[in-house]
Amino acid sequence: MQGRAEATRRSLLEAAAHLFNERGYAGTSISDISELSGRTSGAVYFHYTSKEMLALAVVEAHFATWPQLIERHDSARLPALERLVRLSFAVARAFRDDIVVRAGARLWAERKTINETLPTPFVGWIATVRRLMNQARSNGELAPHVDPARDAHSVVCAFFGLHTVSDALQDRLGLVDQLADLWLLLLPSLQAGADPAGLVARARGPLPGADRTPVGAGRP
Amino acid sequence: MQGRAEATRRSLLEAAAHLFNERGYAGTSISDISELSGRTSGAVYFHYTSKEMLALAVVEAHFATWPQLIERHDSARLPALERLVRLSFAVARAFRDDIVVRAGARLWAERKTINETLPTPFVGWIATVRRLMNQARSNGELAPHVDPARDAHSVVCAFFGLHTVSDALQDRLGLVDQLADLWLLLLPSLQAGADPAGLVARARGPLPGADRTPVGAGRP
Numbered sequence: 001m002q003g004r005a006e007a008t009r010r011s012l013l014e015a016a017a018h019l020f021n022e023r024g025y026a027g028t029s030i031s032d033i034s035e036l037s038g039r040t041s042g043a044v045y046f047h048y049t050s051k052e053m054l055a056l057a058v059v060e061a062h063f064a065t066w067p068q069l070i071e072r073h074d075s076a077r078l079p080a081l082e083r084l085v086r087l088s089f090a091v092a093r094a095f096r097d098d099i100v101v102r103a104g105a106r107l108w109a110e111r112k113t114i115n116e117t118l119p120t121p122f123v124g125w126i127a128t129v130r131r132l133m134n135q136a137r138s139n140g141e142l143a144p145h146v147d148p149a150r151d152a153h154s155v156v157c158a159f160f161g162l163h164t165v166s167d168a169l170q171d172r173l174g175l176v177d178q179l180a181d182l183w184l185l186l187l188p189s190l191q192a193g194a195d196p197a198g199l200v201a202r203a204r205g206p207l208p209g210a211d212r213t214p215v216g217a218g219r220p
Numbered sequence: 221m222q223g224r225a226e227a228t229r230r231s232l233l234e235a236a237a238h239l240f241n242e243r244g245y246a247g248t249s250i251s252d253i254s255e256l257s258g259r260t261s262g263a264v265y266f267h268y269t270s271k272e273m274l275a276l277a278v279v280e281a282h283f284a285t286w287p288q289l290i291e292r293h294d295s296a297r298l299p300a301l302e303r304l305v306r307l308s309f310a311v312a313r314a315f316r317d318d319i320v321v322r323a324g325a326r327l328w329a330e331r332k333t334i335n336e337t338l339p340t341p342f343v344g345w346i347a348t349v350r351r352l353m354n355q356a357r358s359n360g361e362l363a364p365h366v367d368p369a370r371d372a373h374s375v376v377c378a379f380f381g382l383h384t385v386s387d388a389l390q391d392r393l394g395l396v397d398q399l400a401d402l403w404l405l406l407l408p409s410l411q412a413g414a415d416p417a418g419l420v421a422r423a424r425g426p427l428p429g430a431d432r433t434p435v436g437a438g439r440p
Binding site: 156 | 416
């Protein structure tokens with residue numbers, strides 16, 4: 001029974017994510033979610049209490065996507081800077097393809113219209129990028145002028161700026177190419193003994209020897 | 221009479237900008253704007269027809285801020301790359317200090333909840349940055365690997381990413397320092413014969429010999 005309740009919760013969450021992503025928070029009603037999921041409105045309220053709590057659950061599911069992805073990249077036997085660049089491509093693909101990630105991002109952008117406190121993004125990414133840059137520094141991969149404590153913030157801003165702009169110009173399909181362009185600009189500054197084009201070409205592909213299950217596989 | 225109607229329109233626009241910036245589009249009513257401006261709701265409707273049209277007017281006033289600022293920087297007798305960096309600091313200060321610019325940015329972020337098509341940002345900035353980078357290329361200021369057609373997009377994304385993140389983390393007061401940090405990361409890649417720290421230190425200040433009137437001066 002536990003498993004079945006969990007499956008119901010998940011199918012409601014995914015239906016909600018589809019609608020929030022398409023129509024936004026204000027444009028989505030509990031009865032829309034009921035209709036798309038094939039469950040009653042009563043079931044939606046039973047599992048999530050309110051539309052606010054459902055939005056919170058989608059944003060939390062968005063955040064829950066990252067630890068596993070980060071861990072998989074942490075454990076790869078590659079230079080730290082290359083793991084960082086690879087991780088960024090994996091995150092960009094999740095933003096392009098994963099409905100829960102996309103819906104969470106849209107809800108977060110609309111946070112001021114949602115009567116529920118959502119978790120704060122960026123802080124965790126700044127810490128993760130700083131950690132990888134510190135490893136790169138220890139390994140002698142970084143140019144001398146690079147300061148991980150300072151530059152991790154700029155790297156995260158540049159990365160999320162791509163999302164803001166590509167969302168605005170409705171060219172999210174170009175996100176992965178735009179990310180490659182961004183690294184071709186950043187890496188000549190970051191890298192000691194730079195080979196930006198080689199690193200970007202390698203990092204766009206999957207992790208060597210990694211589980212190739214795409215993020216969000218199993219989601220409808 | 222023309223001048224007085226114009227003054228009324230402007231004072232309504234500024235009252236609306238204050239409220240849109242503080243409370244967002246959904247949280248602001250025509251009667252709030254009437255109250256703050258000391259004019260009747262009838263006057264608001266007479267001059268702007270609807271809350272949607274008032275939001276559109278604020279966003280258009282935001283956009284109208286830039287041509288003059290760009291022109292002032294174009295005419296400075298400085299290397300093109302330094303004009304670009306100076307322009308970015310002027311824009312960042314406008315985002316920090318100018319209520320119409322801030323309100324326009326917030327309304328634009330909330331565009332999916334506003335029943336009126338707003339002008340698209342970023343496109344004009346990408347063209348402006350590309351133009352300045354092309355000048356810098358002609359002057360031999362750019363490193364050989366830099367491609368203005370490609371990299372102008374990344375520079376604009378990185379710049380606006382700062383705004384997204386600083387708005388989220390509520391540290392917009394840190395925007396100018398964060399912009400300096402961003403340039404310290406980007407310039408070693410962009411510049412031929414780099415002196416990033418010197419350029420950033422000079423560019424944070426006003427244009428040499430320029431009119432020092434801050435953007436938004438004369439606004440309440």
